[in-house]
Amino acid sequence: MxxxxxxxxxxxxxxxxxxxxxxxxxxxxxxxxxxxxxxxxxxxxxxxxxxxxxxxxxxxxxxxxxxxxxxxxxxxxxxxxxxxxxxxxxxxxxxxxxxxxxxxxxxxxxxxxxxxxxxxxxxxxxxxxxxxxxxxxxxxxxxxxxxxxxxxxxxxxxxxxxxxxxxxxxxxxxxxxxxxxxxxxxxxxxxGTWPAVLGDPVTTAALRALHADPAAPWTNERLAGEAGVSRATLARRFTSLVGRPPMAYLTWWRLTLAATRLRDTDVPLATVAREAGYGSPYALSHAFSREFGITPGRFRGIRDSAHPDI
CATH class of the missing domain: 2.60.120.280 (Regulatory protein AraC)
Structure with missing residues (x-):
């Protein structure tokens, strides 16, 4: 997408x-x-x-x-x-x-x-x-x-x-x-920031790659190759426009995807972890708790009580 x-x-x-x-x-x-x-x-x-x-x-x-x-x-x-x-x-x-x-x-x-x-x-x-x-x-x-x-x-x-x-x-x-x-x-x-972001070919290429396959084992070097620029150029342009470095954006987006899957589905936590690019439910739970201040299981429980129709 x-x-x-x-x-x-x-x-x-x-x-x-x-x-x-x-x-x-x-x-x-x-x-x-x-x-x-x-x-x-x-x-x-x-x-x-x-x-x-x-x-x-x-x-x-x-x-x-x-x-x-x-x-x-x-x-x-x-x-x-x-x-x-x-x-x-x-x-x-x-x-x-x-x-x-x-x-x-x-x-x-x-x-x-x-x-x-x-x-x-x-x-x-x-x-x-x-x-x-x-x-x-x-x-x-x-x-x-x-x-x-x-x-x-x-x-x-x-x-x-x-x-x-x-x-x-x-x-x-x-x-x-x-x-x-x-x-x-x-x-x-x-x-506006995001019209400018999506108007920059280097940043757009990097974002397109991350969103197309967020679970891939991305590194700054691999992402720079996708964008066709050096790692330093990608880091400078991406961070300047998006407001955070490429790998920090990727972590945020992976956890956002995990939260969306936990909110909208009942798929096992191991599946959510794999789709979000984490090697195990434990790895996802650790990152999720650090970002949201709540475990994935607790997050899903709150969802069920707040939105029983979802």
């Missing part, structure tokens, strides 16, 4: 959920903070998004038809038909009640939104995902991100839930939407 796919797969839990919201006239609804990532797709009409919370440093975002917005850190926010003063904010309808309270009225300009969430495990977020801003706004622009636009169009056709196979197609399209949103952000980002 590539770095972006791995970064998303390691943090995503379960299947995404979504709701269709149709409103008109004067309306305002609040979405509380949550453990995950939220998204909105404007299917028709337009609205405003107002980030809330102590970490919010941006102003209102104007959304139009075809716009997509990702809130990767689960920030609370308000959706409204337009500018909102303090009095209207105080009366914002909780999103869970919006569809019942904010009904569409004939003759009013209708706004239709697809609103949803991805469940995320924030205990081991890849730095690529951690770097995403609080709000990622991807305006609809002709010729920009055609794959994202295509996903939005496909989603719009599946929302009624009456087409054969829609119960399988919709969550699959939502997963695809997350990949396309992250990819589009990386293309649009004017600055």
């Amino acid at each position: 590539d770095v972006v796919s791995d970064a998303i797969s390691a943090v995503r839990v379960g299947r995404p959920s979504s709701n269709r919201l149709r409103v008109s006239g004067s309306w305002c609804t609040r979405l509380a903070p949550y453990e995950g990532a939220g998204f909105h797709v404007v299917l028709s009409g337009g609205c405003w998004l107002l980030p809330e919370g102590p970490d919010s440093d941006g102003g209102p975002v104007t959304l139009g038809t075809g716009d997509v917005v990702l809130l990767p850190h689960g920030a609370g926010h308000v959706l409204a038909d337009g500018p909102v003063d303090a009095a209207r904010l105080a009366r914002a309808v909780p999103f869970e009640e919006a569809r019942e309270v904010l009904g569409v009225r004939d003759g009013d300009r209708e706004v239709e939104l697809l609103c949803g969430k991805y469940r995320l495990d924030r205990s081991r977020v890849h730095p690529l995902m951690a770097e995403l801003p609080e709000v990622v706004h991807l305006p609809s622009r002709v010729g920009r991100h055609p794959e994202l636009r295509a996903a939005v169009e496909l989603l719009a056709t599946e929302l009624d839930g009456r087409r054969p196979g829609s119960s399988l197609a919709l969550p699959s399209l939502l997963d695809l939407l997350l990949v396309y949103m992250v990819r589009a952000w990386m293309t649009e980002a004017a600055a």
Whole structure:
């Protein structure tokens, strides 16, 4: 797998959920903070998004038809038909009640939104995902991100839930939407560590090799050979861009993979150790405990009590 796919797969839990919201006239609804990532797709009409919370440093975002917005850190926010003063904010309808309270009225300009969430495990977020801003706004622009636009169009056709196979197609399209949103952000980002990391051919080659086979017996010399540079050049460029040396990144990623397998599966610890590049369950347990402060068995037990449905 590539770095972006791995970064998303390691943090995503379960299947995404979504709701269709149709409103008109004067309306305002609040979405509380949550453990995950939220998204909105404007299917028709337009609205405003107002980030809330102590970490919010941006102003209102104007959304139009075809716009997509990702809130990767689960920030609370308000959706409204337009500018909102303090009095209207105080009366914002909780999103869970919006569809019942904010009904569409004939003759009013209708706004239709697809609103949803991805469940995320924030205990081991890849730095690529951690770097995403609080709000990622991807305006609809002709010729920009055609794959994202295509996903939005496909989603719009599946929302009624009456087409054969829609119960399988919709969550699959939502997963695809997350990949396309992250990819589009990386293309649009004017600055940022990970767009720069994946724009450097040497670092990208090294990361691709590590992610393709994390269990391989990697050394700095072998990895430098994969990247086609000297060991010193690889160490300098990789450490400067990624923020840690290649072997330190590999150790972190192996343990992240182990934690993901422990979280998502019931495979034996020996299998988890082998897949993560450790020679024995004892070796994995020692490294895991040093990194997480908890044994793999205890980690899995906490998972079972916290997420019995996983």
